[in-house]
Amino acid sequence: MNNVNNVKYQWRKTKNQIILATIAILAIIPAIPLFIILFQLFQKGISSLSIDFFLNLPAPPGEPGGGIKNAIVGTFIIVGLASLMGVPLSIMAGIYLSEYGKESKFAHLVRMCADIFQGVPSIVIGIIAYAWVVKPMGKFSALSGSVALAIMMIPVVVRTTEEVLRLVPNILREASLALGVPYWRTVLKVVLPTGMVGVTTGVLIAVARIAGETAPLLFTAFGNPFMTYNPLEPMNALPLLIFNYSMSPYEDWWQQAWGASIVLITIVLLLNIASRILARRVAGEK
Template sequence: MSATTTRLGAASRHVAPEAGRARRRRFANLAATVLCAVATAILLAALVSILVTLVSRGLGGLHLSTFTRMTSPPGSGGGLLNPIVGSIIQTVLAVLVGAPVGLLAGVFLAEFGTGSWVADVVRFVSDMLLSAPSILVGLFVYLILVGPVGHFSGFAGAMSLAILVIPIVVRTTEDMLRLVPTSMREAAAALGAPRWKVVMLICVRAARKGIATGILLAVARVSGETAPLLFTSLGNLSWSVNLNAPMSSLPVTIYQYAGSAYDDWVQLAWTAALLITAGVLIINIIARLGLGGRDST
């Protein structure tokens, strides 16, 4: 009897700590779940607040004249035609220049530069550009493209945005390519495919959704940049699609109009902000829907 009692006592003493640890784990799990839910709620509340504010203040200035009239003096019923066109031109040119450079650099880092000092230098420079203030990029482009020629230009503005596009695409491309299974590379190589075909036709194709997401992130960032354009394209109250002359843009127009003492200019600033937000959202939705139906085979 005494031996049995001893064993039962030992078992109960062993079960008690296990039960305590289980309770602590359940409490920690509950606490982490609650904290995650609170953080998500705060994030969603902030996002909804921003969107509601943009829609409520910007929707009132959304008229046909907004898209058909150019910016004009206060009280004359101007629109945003030239800033819209200027932003599209500069953003598209920036992506056309920056995305291929970033894509090729990312492919080199992930597939060809493993262990080389050149890849380490490229990765370091890319990370520095990724964290650099955009105003420094604008000042740099001003010194090399605006100062020597003596005037602002839409081309200089597009190049400053292209520099901001490159590091985002580089980092996303490298990360997405590293997620492609090694077995896919080995299978293609076993069939006799050369290295460049394995990379471009297998790896890049498998990672295309992530790469496209990186390009969209770059578009989302540069479409709202103001500081680089103040140093490069400056802005233009008149109609101009000449890349060798000052060119208007929505971010610069928002900067100029938001602090104005004129109600119609402030209204146009809110409308311009709404247009930028809606444009980025539409691009993301179209790209995701378009890419979602074409899985690699």
């Protein structure tokens, strides 16, 4: 009898190990493409990385050397302007949905629009920004690119802000209101600061998403081989530089496109890592 029980136990143990190994393999498989991409990027682009690569402007077509300084600066300017436009509006909309609109018909409409916009292809957003900003201005500009990216980040931050603020315990609201504090001040001084880490996580996720977008910038910022800080002029960005260089007939530009890809993916990865660290901090505080 004991032998039979031992055999059954060993079989259950073996079956459990097989299932655990299968699950582990299936969990690793989705990460394999990422590691392959990173390996190829560093294999082909690491030789381009140098101080001059970061500090110099692009060389004329066909000439060796040059750098991506204008694209790096342009990326931060365009993404920064998009954040300045999109983040305050998104947070206010999220506060409305969480604290005021709640289950109203208008709140449901806003949520539906936000969810729909999250699924709109980026090239469509670029066309919208082209019609709204580029055509009236009569020229391409970093500002129009920022508008396109702001449109893309707003739905993400709105929904994240709403969900984070909904997780704030009602006892904090009730305690503030019991002291005679107006509701609007309770929201700004109690609810929002309590959920600020989670809101910041949503902002970082949105910034990481828009930082690598190319299609909207093709219709708006357009690109610029020269250095400019004027948001009303065409401006280069890392996604645009990578696209243009990879489509060029010059091998030196291909090499620089690989190097620029390393820089861009590093920025995106750092933003994602920061957002995950903040998300874990929020989970730890709960």
